[in-house]
Amino acid sequence: MIRLTWVQPEDLVGHELRQAAEDGRDVRDIAERWHAAGGHDAPPRAGASEPGALRLRPLAEDLLDELAAIPSPLDSDxxxxxxxxxxxxxxxxxxTAPREGERVSQVDPARVLGAWQGRxxxxxxxKPVEKIPRAGIREIAEATGNWPITGWxxxxxxxxxxxxRWPWNRRSAVNSLAENIDGVPEDDDLNYPLLALSVLERHGRGFTTDDVAKLWLDELPAGRTFTAERVAYRNLLAGVEVPETATYRNPFREWIGALIRTDVYGWVNPGDPATAAEYAWRDARLTHTANGIYGAMFAAAMCASSLVAxxxxxxxxxxxxxxxxxxxxYQAVRQAAEDAAQESDFERVVDRLHERHGTLHWVHTINNAALVAATLIHGRGDFTATIAGAVAGGWDTDSAGATAGSVAGALNGGVPVxxxxxxxxxSSLTGFDGVGLGDLARRTQEMMRA
Structure with a gap:
């Protein structure tokens, strides 16, 4: 049996039950029916097969549709x-509606390059410690003389x-450890900003969600998508229309995927978080809802501010x-920012984050956005401390590190040598493999003029 993660119905029910617990829906009856039939709350290990999974598929499809029909009490908020x-x-x-050339004139080009370098x-x-829990990351760093983290x-x-005990992420260790880094390796956290730049270059500032979807189908290999993005990709191929692409059998709609896609929308709107957030919304609604969308808007607005703040x-x-x-x-980020401003020991800040959000999946938007905010506040502009804090937090290490690095790199006008x-x-994206960050910064500035 071939296991295609993130899209098989029998793998999605457990995630949707977990999402229901987060957004306040009472689904105990559905959970009992699922468990009684032999269903699990989490899919088996990637690449493994599970006897009876196909038997559960019809029930899983029915339950996913039942779950989708139950409204959340949080919808109005x-x-x-x-x-x-x-x-x-x-x-x-x-x-803001800047005059011709005003966006470019108010921004130091070094800050745009610093944003790309920082990301x-x-x-x-x-990358190499993705999926390793916080305790393991610290043990690895301490054992190699890299705690607090100050280098690769x-x-x-x-x-x-x-x-x-703590094996490296096998796909990343080959190109993201100090001894083997040779240029910037491919990653979805870098592919998506390239796609955002592409949609702006091809369609201009009036791009639509449909433009984003078509670009994905043209340029983004399906195997380079994960969680909500893979579900939306499947939905597009099945003829599902936007914005239902974000909701049809998609339990990952509040996970981090949209947050990692929107930095460029901020960079092309320096000092204009409102417009940056609107652009992020157009992109995010393809795959996400509610807090998943807010994470994308939050990141874009921060990036817009980071070039002038x-x-x-x-x-x-x-x-x-x-x-x-x-x-x-909002409540998670606000509390994280307050903790980081008041607490001198960042490890205690992260302790509190894990106490509050430890039940969330490690690639959820809420916990990772809170961590990013906390490390930005606590780092106070120090680039190394900022990305180290994002990674040492132990959730989506490469995504949190990328977003925190993007902001810190822009604020500093570059990154330490x-x-x-x-x-x-x-990159596997057409026309981008081997591109330089300097060229990307130049193209980003060109889009400021558009």
């Missing part, structure tokens, strides 16, 4: 359509017992201005 989101944000920023560095730092992870000098605190506030205050994401890689980015 966590809307997904843009006018309702704006109405729910009392501090929604005023969009790449934070992503690559987190390495296998050199790592005791065998620790290496066996003077502090990380200012950037986080800009991000929060486009998130409904009654939403779970130790975090610069050979200026070539690997």
């Amino acid at each position: 966590e809307p997904s359509d843009l006018p309702a989101i704006i109405a729910a944000c009392p501090n929604w920023p005023v969009p 790449a560095a934070g992503c690559v730092l987190g 992870f390495t296998a050199k000098g790592l005791p065998v017992d620790i290496a066996e 003077s502090s990380a605190a200012e950037v986080v506030e800009a991000g929060l201005s486009v998130v409904p205050p009654r939403s779970r994401l 130790r975090w610069r890689m050979r200026d070539t980015l690997a």
Whole structure:
């Protein structure tokens, strides 16, 4: 039996039950029926086969549809359509309409390059320890003399017992450890910003969600998609229309996928978090709803601010201005920012994050967005401390590292030499394999003029 993760109905029910617990739906009866039939709350290990999985598929399909029909009591506090989101944000920023060339003139080009460099560095730092829990990341770092984290992870000098207890991410260890980094390796956290740049270059500032979907089908290999993106890809091929692509049998609609796609929408709108958030919404609604969309808007607004702001605190506030205050994401980020501002020991800040959000999946939007905000506030502009905090937090290490690095790199107008890689980015996207970050920064600035 071939296991295609993230889309097989019998694998999705457990995730949808978990999503229901988060958004306040009472689904105990459905859970009991699923478990009584032999269904599990989590799919088997990737690549494994499970006898009887096909037997469960018809029931899984029925239960997914039943679950989708149950409304959440949080719907009014966590809307997904843009006018309702704006109405729910009392501090929604005023969009700006700059004169010809004004976007470019107000931005130091070094900050645009720093944003790309920072995103790449934070992503690559987190790649080899993705899926390793927080305790394992610290044990690896301590055993190799890299705690607090101040450089790339390495296998050199790592005791065998620790290496066996906490194995590297097998797809990433070959190109993201200190001893084998050669340019910037491919990653979905870097492919999606390339796609965002492409949609702007091809369709301009009036691009639509349909334009994003068509670009994916033309350029993004299905095997390079995960969680909500893979479900939406499947839905597109099945003829499902936007925005139902985000909701049809998609239990990952509040996970981190949309948050990692929207930095470019902020960079082309420096100092204009409202417009950046609107662009992010157009992209995110293809795959996500509610807090999944808010995460994308939050990241884009932060990136818009990061090119002109003077502090990380200012950037986080800009991000929060486009998130409904009654939403779970807003409350998580606000609390994380307050903790980080008041607590001198970042490990205690992360302890509190795990206490509050430890039941969420490690690639959920809410916990990772809170961690990003916390490390930005606590890092106070220090690039190394900022990406180290995002990765040491132990959830989606490469994604959190990339977003935190993007903001910190922009604020600093570059990244320290130790975090610069050979200026070539690997990618399976047409026309991008081998592209330099300097060229991407130049093209980003060109889109500011559009």
